[in-house]
Amino acid sequence: MVVKYPQPSHEIIIPREQHHQAAEWCTETFGPRWEAIGNRSGTWTCFWAGWGNYRFVFVKEEDAIICALRYL
Helix, strand or coil, X not given: CCCCXXXXXXXXXXXHHHHXXXXXXHHHHHCCCCXXXXXXXXXXXXXXXXXXXXXXXXXXXXXXXXXXHHHC
């Protein structure tokens, strides 16, 4: 059974230099990322935010806080 979570809405900004490492850590910690077309059951995602930054967005506020404490 696939669980569909609400669209992620808790956001942190991670510098380009750390985004690959952060994405790998998020996958290991929270599972596969949420995708608008594809995996709608993920609890996190990331997008390019311009100016050398990436937006990491989470369904759960506590997941965003854990990631922020690790990478900011």
